[in-house]
Amino acid sequence: MNKQRPxxxxxxxxxxxxxxxxxxxxxVSGVITFxxxxxxLWLLATSLSGAQGFAQVQSYFQTFFVKFIVxxxxxxxAYHAIGGIRHLFQDLGHFEEMExxxxxxxxxxxxxxxxxxxxxxxxx
Numbered sequence: 001m002n003k004q005r006p007x008x009x010x011x012x013x014x015x016x017x018x019x020x021x022x023x024x025x026x027x028v029s030g031v032i033t034f035x036x037x038x039x040x041l042w043l044l045a046t047s048l049s050g051a052q053g054f055a056q057v058q059s060y061f062q063t064f065f066v067k068f069i070v071x072x073x074x075x076x077x078a079y080h081a082i083g084g085i086r087h088l089f090q091d092l093g094h095f096e097e098m099e100x101x102x103x104x105x106x107x108x109x110x111x112x113x114x115x116x117x118x119x120x121x122x123x124x
Contacts, residue, residue, distance in 0.1 A: 017098070017102060017105075018101075018102045018105035018106050018109075019098075019101045019102055019105045021105065022105035022108060022109070025079060025083070026079070026080060026083035026084070026087070028076075029077070029080040029083065032073070032080075033073070033077050033080050036076065036077070039069070039073070040073070043057055070123060071119055071120050074116070074119040074123075075112070075116040075119060078112055078115040078116060079108070079112040082111050082115070086104050086108050090104075
């Protein structure tokens with residue numbers, strides 16, 4: 001019994017459809033949003049602890065690193081929300097064909113890019 005199975009599968013050579021990439025990114029953005037919730041709650045608790053805590057959080061937002069982290073959180077949250085809306089439309093029976101599914105996935109990427117740029121402009 002000689003099976004013809006691939007010995008080495010090079011994932012960089014596989015062309016994933018836009019729907020697969022959108023699904024993977026939706027899961028990743030959900031994990032990022034979940035982890036970011038702890039950071040955001042800590043910032044909120046610190047800022048509400050008093051005038052000194054609020055000033056401390058304000059000083060954090062003066063650094064590039066914190067602005068970049070918050071921008072990443074906002075981008076992940078935006079993509080997760082947009083992807084979730086896309087999935088809701090699919091649950092209603094829309095965008096289930098391969099062509100319309102790919103088009104809606106690409107549209108969600110473009111919308112997220114626009115929202116991400118707007119979030120960056122708002123932060124900086």
